[in-house]
Amino acid sequence: MVQTPLLIGFIVMSLASLAIYAKGAHHGPLRGHTLLHAAVPFIAATAYLAMYLGLGNLIKPDGTVTYVARYMDWTFTTPLLLAGVVSSAFLGARERDGQAGFVASIVTLDVVMIVTGLIASLAPYGTVKWVFFVWSCAAFAGVLYLMWKPLAALAAQHAPIGSAYRRNIGFLSLLWLIYPVVFAVGPEGLGLVSDALTVWVFLLLDVLAKVVYAFTSEGNLRSALVNRGA
Known part of the structure; x- marks a missing residue:
């Protein structure tokens, strides 16, 4: 039964968005960072509501489901998370250009x-599906490279910021690495696990990456700014 985790996702993301917005209402150097993260679970809540109501859930000829709202969610929320990653890296940079x-x-x-990834999900099982899956992973590798190399080097120009940055992207990277694995073994890929289990796992990952990460990243950066004397 996939309705239960979808409804839970809507409720949790809605409440989390309100909590993060309330935290970001206070003035401070990380106010913008916190408000940016507050938008993430709000978008996710919208996607979970759409999936719960069956909107955009495409049943393919093989009987598997592609949750288009999930990909729409990721299209908006992951860029917001990455914008936060970039801005946090520049907190430690001596130069602000770039x-x-x-x-x-x-x-x-x-x-x-x-x-x-969406194309891979919609593609019938076979070579085309896995070509686009691999291409999606290649783009992901590029994201990880930028996070861990040039951006990490910028953040490391100030030791406390660099340390906080690495903790943040370590947590986020670990979670994001699980997403393609779930895709690969789930109904959209090899079909080794059920749709219901996949929905539950994606819900757990979303809560960790969009809610828990929002609070932990802000806490790590706040501590680093205190050490810097900000």
Whole structure:
């Protein structure tokens, strides 16, 4: 029964968005960062409501379901999370030029990753599906490279910020690496696990990546700014 986790997702994401917005209402150097993260579960709540109501749930000829609203959610929420990653890296950078370029490049790779993942889901089982799955993973590799190499180097220009940045992207990267694995073994891929189990796992990952990450990343950065004397 997939309705239960979808309804839980809507409720949890709605309440989380309100909680993060309330936290971001206070003035401070991370106010914008927190408000950015508050939008993420709000978008996710909208997607979970749509999936719960059956809107955009495409049943393919083989009987499996593609939840289009899930991919729409990721198309908006992951760029917001990455924009937060870029802005946090520049908190430690001595120079401020180039932030827009990093946002544009990493978001472009991210959107390609999501769109090709959707194509892989919609494609019939066979070579085409796995070609687009691999291409999606290649775009994801580009996202990880930017996070862990040039952006990490910028953040490391100030040790406390660099440390907080690495903790944040370590947590986020670990979670994001699980998503393609779930896709591959789930009904959209090899079909080794049920649709219901896949929905539950995606719900857990979404809560960790969009709610828990919002609070932990803000806490790590706040501590780093205190150490910097901000």
